[in-house]
Amino acid sequence: MTTTKELKLQAIAEFKTSDGDTGSSAVQIAILTKRINHLTEHMRGKTKDYASRRGLLRMVSRRRSLLDYVRRHDPQSYLDLIGRLGIRK
Numbered sequence: 001m002t003t004t005k006e007l008k009l010q011a012i013a014e015f016k017t018s019d020g021d022t023g024s025s026a027v028q029i030a031i032l033t034k035r036i037n038h039l040t041e042h043m044r045g046k047t048k049d050y051a052s053r054r055g056l057l058r059m060v061s062r063r064r065s066l067l068d069y070v071r072r073h074d075p076q077s078y079l080d081l082i083g084r085l086g087i088r089k
Contacts, residue, residue, distance in 0.1 A: 007034040015084075025070050026081055032063040033085050 011030040012022055019026060039056045043049065067087075071078040082088075 004035070004038065007031075007038065010034070021062065025066050026077070029063055029066050029081060030085065032066070033057050035059055036063065059080070 008031055011034050014028040015024075015026045016022070017026065025044055036056065036059050039052060039059070043052060043056060046052070047049055067082070069079065072083060
């Protein structure tokens with residue numbers, strides 16, 4: 001598995017809207033999705049790791065809030081984003 005830094009750089013490169021874009025909603029959602037997927041794999045083997053479970057739930061909640069923001073402001077971008085990330089909704 002790649003390191004978290006590599007995952008983050010990959011997500012930024014894939015979802016950035018311009019050079020130097022590291023904080024737009026789409027990039028933040030992509031980074032959170034990569035981290036959520038990585039942590040989900042960890043949780044499959046370590047079911048009693050409650051601290052990681054709490055962090056995972058916080059990340060999912062944060063991503064949901066950002067997705068709601070994007071849906072309110074640009075519905076077409078929201079649909080494109082969840083399609084590219086493979087998020088169900």
